[in-house]
Amino acid sequence: xxEVGSDIYMLLQRxxxxxxxxxxxxxxxxxxxCGVSKYLQFYEENWYELMDSGKDALAHxxxxxxxxxxxxxxxxxxxxxx
Numbered sequence: 001x002x003e004v005g006s007d008i009y010m011l012l013q014r015x016x017x018x019x020x021x022x023x024x025x026x027x028x029x030x031x032x033x034c035g036v037s038k039y040l041q042f043y044e045e046n047w048y049e050l051m052d053s054g055k056d057a058l059a060h061x062x063x064x065x066x067x068x069x070x071x072x073x074x075x076x077x078x079x080x081x082x
Contacts, residue, residue: 007036014043015066026069032077042073 015021029039047069 003050007040011036011040014040014047015070018066021066021070024067025076028070028074028077039073043069045073046076 011025012022015025025039025043028034029036038070047065050065050069050072
């Protein structure tokens with residue numbers, strides 16, 4: 001149980017406690033039955049991919065990319081299921 005608590009804390013830090021980012025992450029986890037640890041892994045992978053791509057000018061316009069990253073995780077899942 002302690003590991004889950006630390007994962008939740010880490011995820012909240014990554015999301016900078018932004019209500020919209022938390023809501024998006026929570027909705028994704030609720031709809032997909034994804035656990036916090038797995039979502040944190042998705043978040044890290046997508047955030048680094050987004051930053052490394054250099055293609056998305058929108059991503060570089062924001063110093064905080066939490067909301068964009070949570071949106072991309074959900075978007076990729078929708079595309080994958082289509």
